[in-house]
Amino acid sequence: MDGTGGRRKEHWGTHVGMILAVAGSAVGLGNFLRFPGVAAQNGGGTFMIPYFCAFILLGLPICWAEWTMGKYGGMFGFNSCPAIFGAIGRRRTWRYIGVLGILVPMGILMYYLLIESWCLGYAVSYLFGMIDLGPDPAAWAQRSGEHFTRFVGADRDGIMLDGSIHPSVVFWVLTFTVNFFLIFRGLEKGIEKVCTWGIPLMAICAFIVLARVLSLGTPDPAQPDRNVLNGLGFMWNPKPVAGEEPWYVVLANPQVWMSAASQIFFSLSVGFGVIINYASYLRRRDDVVLSGLTASSINEFFEVCLGGLITIPAAFVFLGVAFPMDSSFDLGFKTLPVVFMHMKFGSLFGFLWFFMLFLAAITSSLSMLQPAIAFLEEALGIGRRASVAILGLASVGGSLFIIYFSKNLSALDTMDFWVGTALIFVFATCQVVLYAWVLGVEKGAVIAAEGAELRQPRVFKFIVKYVSPVYLLAVFVMWCSIKLPGYVKDLADGGVPLLTVGMIAGLAIFLLLLISVGGSRWHAETRPEPRLGDVERLSREEVKDWEGAI
Amino acid sequence: MTLGGWIFMLGSIGFVLSLCAFCFWRVFRRPGTAERLQSPHTIATRDKDT
Numbered sequence: 001m002d003g004t005g006g007r008r009k010e011h012w013g014t015h016v017g018m019i020l021a022v023a024g025s026a027v028g029l030g031n032f033l034r035f036p037g038v039a040a041q042n043g044g045g046t047f048m049i050p051y052f053c054a055f056i057l058l059g060l061p062i063c064w065a066e067w068t069m070g071k072y073g074g075m076f077g078f079n080s081c082p083a084i085f086g087a088i089g090r091r092r093t094w095r096y097i098g099v100l101g102i103l104v105p106m107g108i109l110m111y112y113l114l115i116e117s118w119c120l121g122y123a124v125s126y127l128f129g130m131i132d133l134g135p136d137p138a139a140w141a142q143r144s145g146e147h148f149t150r151f152v153g154a155d156r157d158g159i160m161l162d163g164s165i166h167p168s169v170v171f172w173v174l175t176f177t178v179n180f181f182l183i184f185r186g187l188e189k190g191i192e193k194v195c196t197w198g199i200p201l202m203a204i205c206a207f208i209v210l211a212r213v214l215s216l217g218t219p220d221p222a223q224p225d226r227n228v229l230n231g232l233g234f235m236w237n238p239k240p241v242a243g244e245e246p247w248y249v250v251l252a253n254p255q256v257w258m259s260a261a262s263q264i265f266f267s268l269s270v271g272f273g274v275i276i277n278y279a280s281y282l283r284r285r286d287d288v289v290l291s292g293l294t295a296s297s298i299n300e301f302f303e304v305c306l307g308g309l310i311t312i313p314a315a316f317v318f319l320g321v322a323f324p325m326d327s328s329f330d331l332g333f334k335t336l337p338v339v340f341m342h343m344k345f346g347s348l349f350g351f352l353w354f355f356m357l358f359l360a361a362i363t364s365s366l367s368m369l370q371p372a373i374a375f376l377e378e379a380l381g382i383g384r385r386a387s388v389a390i391l392g393l394a395s396v397g398g399s400l401f402i403i404y405f406s407k408n409l410s411a412l413d414t415m416d417f418w419v420g421t422a423l424i425f426v427f428a429t430c431q432v433v434l435y436a437w438v439l440g441v442e443k444g445a446v447i448a449a450e451g452a453e454l455r456q457p458r459v460f461k462f463i464v465k466y467v468s469p470v471y472l473l474a475v476f477v478m479w480c481s482i483k484l485p486g487y488v489k490d491l492a493d494g495g496v497p498l499l500t501v502g503m504i505a506g507l508a509i510f511l512l513l514l515i516s517v518g519g520s521r522w523h524a525e526t527r528p529e530p531r532l533g534d535v536e537r538l539s540r541e542e543v544k545d546w547e548g549a550i
Numbered sequence: 551m552t553l554g555g556w557i558f559m560l561g562s563i564g565f566v567l568s569l570c571a572f573c574f575w576r577v578f579r580r581p582g583t584a585e586r587l588q589s590p591h592t593i594a595t596r597d598k599d600t
Contacts, residue, residue: 015577015580016577019577044555044558045554045555045557045558045559045562046558048558048561048562052562052565229551230551232551232555232559233551233552233555235559236551236555236556236558236559237551237552237554237555237558238552238554238555238558247554290573290576290577291577293569293573294570294573294574294576294577297566297569297570297573298570300566300569300570301566301567301570304562304563304566305563305566305567308559308562308563453576453577453580454576
């Protein structure tokens with residue numbers, strides 16, 4: 001029995017659709033909200049040096065490794081990360097480590113759907129002119145913050161589920177339903193179709209907003225310094241992180257390198273378990289090298305060329321240097337509504353902006369559903385309908401937990417830290433080790449080369465084997481030393497953070513149990529490896545398969 | 551906006567646009583890029599029936 005349990009294996013419809021689906025997975029809120037804030041706070045233009053170094057030495061190599069492992073796992077007939085890890089690692093331990101490839105997207109999905117629904121809520125509110133911050137411009141910043149706090153229920157726990165109908169809960173239900181309807185339609189008719197239409201539409205919305213921002217000029221003649229050029233300068237001028245040091249001193253600051261690596265890492269969606277799942281639907285003669293590079297370059301386009309030119313310059317033109325940009329929420333949901341209030345036709349541009357964020361979010365959230373769907377199908381030998389139902393129940397439970405514990409968004413923040421950051425680092429490290437040291441870079445290169453439209457640089461083998469793991473571990477250790485103590489203290493204090501981590505642990509145990517059930521079905525370790533280069537034999541099998549279907 | 555700012559902005563955007571242009575050129579010069587990867591029969595998964 002193969003990994004599909006007798007079910008017909010899904011595949012992508014077109015090359016372009018597949019590339020756009022992976023790009024859609026990578027392009028998310030972080031491209032437009034996180035990147036500008038991180039860059040502006042970490043040296044402005046100088047930040048781009050460590051940023052592109054991280055792209056070449058960390059992001060792209062891990063991305064290619066994931067694509068290659070996914071395609072190789074697909075040759076065994078597997079689509080879920082635990083099964084693919086088991087097949088590559090040839091040991092049961094790897095199968096269990098592969099749980100991270102399901103836990104990470106499922107965990108992130110639980111709060112990401114909520115954030116996605118805020119984007120939808122804000123978009124609809126702008127469309128119908130429901131966001132009014134009052135007549136006094138001096139109070140707009142405060143009222144914008146209050147509006148956000150009310151909308152997400154950050155005042156106190158349980159406020160969103162107190163029996164009355166809260167708009168944000170309505171939008172969450174809507175977002176949840178749309179996501180599960182689309183994922184139920186399958187890989188080609190659901191994910192691929194949404195990304196094929198969604199990404200160009202997202203680009204159109206972003207271009208319209210960009211054109212508006214770049215044509216703002218100097219909106220307030222009384223404050224001539226607040227103009228678009230200075231806004232771009234606030235984002236791109238090389239500058240020290242703090243003090244009066246020369247700008248190039250930034251390059252000696254390890255925290256800047258860590259911020260750049262983290263940004264690239266999260267932006268490209270490596271370590272999420274999504275790419276490995278998506279690539280498993282490729283056939284062995286399909287390209288992974290050019291496809292991986294193209295999907296990454298699309299992500300960079302949205303991040304650098306659009307995200308880098310819109311958010312910070314727009315905020316600077318109207319608010320000067322005094323606006324909060326420490327977090328994505330501050331910049332996106334508190335600062336930008338004030339900017340749209342200042343802007344002529346602000347409601348229209350507000351709608352376009354938040355609708356674009358919603359599109360960015362939905363193409364990402366759909367990608368987080370598919371790994372778990374594939375896993376449930378493979379582990380339990382069930383169909384798509386049943387696996388969507390199980391995943392839906394689990395996601396509802398997790399999301400309601402986060403919606404209930406909404407005070408200061410503490411449950412969401414805890415999930416984001418432990419699952420959306422720490423576990424991603426751990427999982428990416430496991431992936432690099434599995435690819436470079438277990439599968440082997442030579443064998444990996446052969447798998448990637450089959451059907452490749454582009455030759456991988458030879459230095460890639462050295463980078464992925466030595467540079468990427470060391471780079472990754474250095475960033476992870478530095479990140480832990482800075483961030484971990486605070487979150488561990490929160491855990492020790494008990495309350496919502498401890499409950500949230502308990503929920504993550506419960507989910508992990510549940511998934512491990514499913515892996516043990518699925519393991520007896522997969523027999524990955526005992527099955528013969530696909531012979532590399534033996535294309536003809538496989539083609540005949542596929543032809544027979546089609547004939548059987550006819 | 552300083553000269554350094556212009557250099558970093560145009561350099562970064564230029565690098566990303568060049569990369570995108572190169573990738574799209576390579577993707578689309580391949581005949582049949584937007585055509586189906588396989589027979590429709592392989593896409594009708596039928597797992598909805600189970």
